[in-house]
Amino acid sequence: MGQTARVSALVWTAAVSLAAWLWLLLGQGFFWRTDVRLPPRREPEAWPDVCVVVPARDEAAVLPATLPSLLAQDYPGRAEVFLVDDGSADGTADLARELARRHGGLPLTVGSPGEPPEGWTGKLWAVRHGIGLARARAPEFLLLTDADIAHAPDSLRQLVAAARTGGFDVVSQMARLRVESTWERLVVPAFVYFFAQLYPFRRIGKKGTRTAAAAGGCVLLRAEAAERARIPESIRHAVIDDVALARAVKRAGGRVWLGLADRVDSVRPYPRLRDLWRMVSRSAYAQLRHNPVVLAGTVAGLVLVYLVPPVAVGVGGAAGSAAAVVVGAGAWLVMAGTYVPMLRYYRQPLWPALLLPFTAALYLMMTVDSAVRHYQGRGAAWKGRTYARPDAVPDEG
Structure with missing residues (x-):
């Protein structure tokens, strides 16, 4: 009974993840499309300085x-x-x-x-x-x-x-x-x-x-x-x-x-990974406005949207739950499909689209690391400089 309840909860969680992906696919400004290039333009008669x-x-x-x-x-x-x-x-x-x-x-x-x-x-x-x-x-x-x-x-x-x-x-x-x-x-x-x-x-x-x-x-x-x-x-x-x-x-x-x-x-x-890690983590927590509540929500959101689908497929397959596998795979495929245009833009093979949950897990860890560095007083460090927290910056007179 306990395992059945856990699998049932996983199915419902995967269903929420699938619903989130369907909303992201259609309701988040078609963010996944890569055809937003320089808008229509004509050359001016006199070129400005x-x-x-x-x-x-x-x-x-x-x-x-x-x-x-x-x-x-x-x-x-x-x-x-x-x-x-x-x-x-x-x-x-x-x-x-x-x-x-x-x-x-x-x-x-x-x-x-x-x-x-x-x-x-x-x-x-x-x-x-x-x-x-x-x-x-x-x-x-x-x-x-x-x-x-x-x-x-x-x-x-x-x-x-x-x-x-x-x-x-x-x-x-x-x-x-x-x-x-x-x-x-x-x-x-x-x-x-x-x-x-x-x-x-x-x-x-x-x-x-x-x-x-x-x-x-x-x-x-x-x-x-x-x-x-x-x-x-x-x-x-x-x-x-x-x-x-x-x-x-x-x-x-x-x-x-x-x-x-x-x-x-x-x-x-x-x-190297550490080079990319430093590039992301130096500003990730600043992106969340140094707000621990927003950080917690971001971590929960990343887990739900990116990590639950492959977990549902794996656990559902091991437990013999076809519903968990189908719903999790559906969310995973929508996720991968939204990533394909970006891979094409970067002239990359398409199979890494299925690895997006792993990449998202890396970004989740980079974001948490960014917050840890912030609370350790190391802030946003770049090229030998470490910047103060926003609340430590004096206002203009």
């Missing part, structure tokens, strides 16, 4: 593969690149100047703001300095892009045309991340998949919706909207600065668009 701001900290390893792609932008209007060296110890600034001399192209200015004051992340302090330098040129748009991002020659041109045509204040593309090592193939497509599940791209671009997000590697920002939203001062302590930026712009009445990129690529390698 653009300043490109690149915050860089110890990026000498990737800069030769990325900075020349910015300098070589085929942009009909006036454009200029500002690389802001955020306290690098590997010669990033000197290498940037050497690359500019060697490759030519757009004008490059290299600046350094010094160490960030209390209450600022290093990246946003560097962005503030870069925007300050750019304001002297009075550009209509700012392109905020990371130092590990390589752009196709027409990237800036297409971004500006999309922003002008659609009347967007932010046009952001989720750069295609590197997927070469075994762990990258397992974890990276899922990272983008989970992000889209949290922030369905279709909802972000619609008028009147509250959903807001951007991808920090490639953000075209209207300068007027930046001033209106007080970017970056209003988000100066945000670890997940791209989402914070999009929310600030939307709160100030701006329009935001986010989609997947075709020819904007991250060259940063994450060859």
Whole structure:
């Protein structure tokens, strides 16, 4: 009787998981589709001025593969690149100047703001300095892009045309991340998949919706909207600065668009699991706003949605419960089916879709680890800096 009751409870739990997956399939903004690319656009008669701001900290390893792609932008209007060296110890600034001399192209200015004051992340302090330098040129748009991002020659041109045509204040593309090592193939497509599940791209671009997000590697920002939203001062302590930026712009009445990129690529390698673990865990708990109740709900939700289906199949098969196997397999297949488009986008084989529960379990552990680090006082650590908890950051005067 006890085993029968446990199997029956498992069947009902698996049924809830299946219902959740059917809702996610149809009711979460079709997050699983990967056809949200740059919106329809036409080239303007007069191209606006653009300043490109690149915050860089110890990026000498990737800069030769990325900075020349910015300098070589085929942009009909006036454009200029500002690389802001955020306290690098590997010669990033000197290498940037050497690359500019060697490759030519757009004008490059290299600046350094010094160490960030209390209450600022290093990246946003560097962005503030870069925007300050750019304001002297009075550009209509700012392109905020990371130092590990390589752009196709027409990237800036297409971004500006999309922003002008659609009347967007932010046009952001989720750069295609590197997927070469075994762990990258397992974890990276899922990272983008989970992000889209949290922030369905279709909802972000619609008028009147509250959903807001951007991808920090490639953000075209209207300068007027930046001033209106007080970017970056209003988000100066945000670890997940791209989402914070999009929310600030939307709160100030701006329009935001986010989609997947075709020819904007991250060259940063994450060859080992610990590299990917560090990348995710440094900001996972910040994504949950450092709220233990939200953390508990997230863990429970991940277990129910991602882990219950394979458990139902395994336990149901062992117990001879056809109902548990059928319901669990149904939820598992819907889950895998929603993951297939992302695997195709990353040009990966489709069989890892069945491993999504395992990958979700890894993300669950990364999230818990992020919370543990937070309560140990280690906060969000990145490239030698550890940032304070939000409640420890002094407010602006």
